[in-house]
Amino acid sequence: MQKVVQYIKHHKLFSPDDKILVALSGGADSVALLRLLLSLEYTCEAAHCNFHLRGAESDRDEHFVRQLCLENRVTLHTVHFNTEQEAKERHISIEMAARELRYTWFEKTRKACSAAVTAVAHHQDDSVETLLLNLIRGTGINGLRGIRPRNGHIVRPLLCLDRKEIVSYLESIGQAYVTDSTNLLDEYTRNKIRLNLLPMMQEINPSIKESILKTAEHLDDAASIYNTSIEEAKLRVRIPEGINIDALMQEAAPETVLFEILHPLGFNTAQTRDIYRTLDGQSGKAFATSSWRVIKDRDSLLIDPIQKVVKPLLEIKEYPYTPDFMIPRDRATACFDADKLKHPLSLRLYRQGDRFVPFGMRGRKKVSDYLTDRKFSLLHKERQWVLCCGDDIIWLVGERADNRFRIDEKTRKVLVISTTDR
Structure with a gap:
């Protein structure tokens, strides 16, 4: 034919x-x-x-x-x-x-x-x-x-x-x-x-x-213009962690832009509408499909694939403390007075309500406040591991040690703990 x-x-x-x-x-x-x-x-x-x-x-x-x-x-x-x-x-x-x-x-x-x-x-x-x-x-x-x-x-x-x-x-x-x-x-x-x-x-x-077919032809042209505009809007509102809320709200149709970003990830119209309604609300509200999460966090919508949080591998070595011992300065390593660690060590994720004494300070501080001061996102906070000695946190892994277990003039043995690549 x-x-x-x-x-x-x-x-x-x-x-x-x-x-x-x-x-x-x-x-x-x-x-x-x-x-x-x-x-x-x-x-x-x-x-x-x-x-x-x-x-x-x-x-x-x-x-x-x-x-x-x-x-x-x-x-x-x-x-x-x-x-x-x-x-x-x-x-x-x-x-x-x-x-x-x-x-x-x-x-x-x-x-x-x-x-x-x-x-x-x-x-x-x-x-x-x-x-x-x-x-x-x-x-x-x-x-x-x-x-x-x-x-x-x-x-x-x-x-x-x-x-x-x-x-x-x-x-x-x-x-x-x-x-x-x-x-x-x-x-x-x-x-x-x-x-x-x-x-x-x-x-x-x-x-x-x-x-119907003629209408579809007209809508096909309109959709081409629409899709071009949506792609341009996505570039304006996307950030590495997800979506910048202020930028999104500057768009002519913010809820539509939000839908076009989230729908390919499995979020339906009703979920997108609920997410949109949280944009001026408090941080912490989360929505999920089988594979993705969206979390409202201050001025951003965090978009994150659902995946198992991998526990870091730690390398632990003990050394006698001598005057020429050099304390590493990188965040991946922490040093402690071995004699101050009276209980077994354990590794877990950070929990709401956790407190520690940041290195160089005397008073206790909420871990959540410390992470907020460091401008950690909610997703980053969720993945923060803490090393404990009994009930006490001795190290926010990869971040900061607890001052109570620091090396001082009485130290005889040093415990050096480092994160290692898998």
Whole structure:
């Protein structure tokens, strides 16, 4: 079809010399994609996933695909997934599990067969349904652009055609295909849109699909301008530790900028709104996804990957104290009068309420106040280790020793403790 040729060229999806891996389910759209590309003399290999979700029907699809590739002399790659178990183990929907399994395997297979791209068979109707689905679930402007022609190595050459055009093409060349029975069931959200919502909308406007796609085109241009502005705003507000709150509040739409920074990290709209509301509040409020934390800290929002705090390794050596003993001056080493250490040493993280006597001082000071004076962030404070002798802190590791255990004129033995690289 000339329309497909023009679409491929316009969006620069691939070149005539490229090898293309075609995602082949056996349905009308993927079969049409393969046959079209072969008729245009592209070099193709095919990839089929058996998700084992429809019993014998899943095996029927695989058999059909094998025969189709055999007849057209196309190399076929297949894989079998236990999709339900994957979804259960990861606590995600079956649809999400299937999607992630599929695209991960497609990319692995594309590299293995040296294909330039993986072509999937999304078409205009899919784009309309995706836009409506995003609108129902709640989305920003990028979710209203429809399906993109290209996403990395994934290309979609059939977005210029609708379902009727695809079926008509297959009928014209006498090509059979299989039908997924679940597409006829009012079971999943997308099917509800296809079978119920769109027909109701077509009663109001028979050209509703065309209207939605035209709107998506307009929003695509608007989204390009929006994304450029967002990237510029990110540069203005980001700091190494996270986000500068004062800079964020200078933006025309600070909550939107905040959302665009945090959403890729897994924070949803409601969480972002809650974080935004804490910006003028007290420090310490924390929010988290499975992988990231955001903490309000004075004039910053700290953004930190969730990771295990690694206990430092300490090297402990004892020396006789002599007049020529040189006390190291680096923060990674602390020296103590060994005879003043009457109890076993232990290492733990700093706790609220901890106190010590900073080296060179006489009175006790809260560790939290000391760290604040040193302009430590909340994240830095959380990771501050303290070395204790019994109940007493003798060293804020890497920072400052306790004055009560210092070397003096009565010292006979020196304990030198240093942090070491792992």
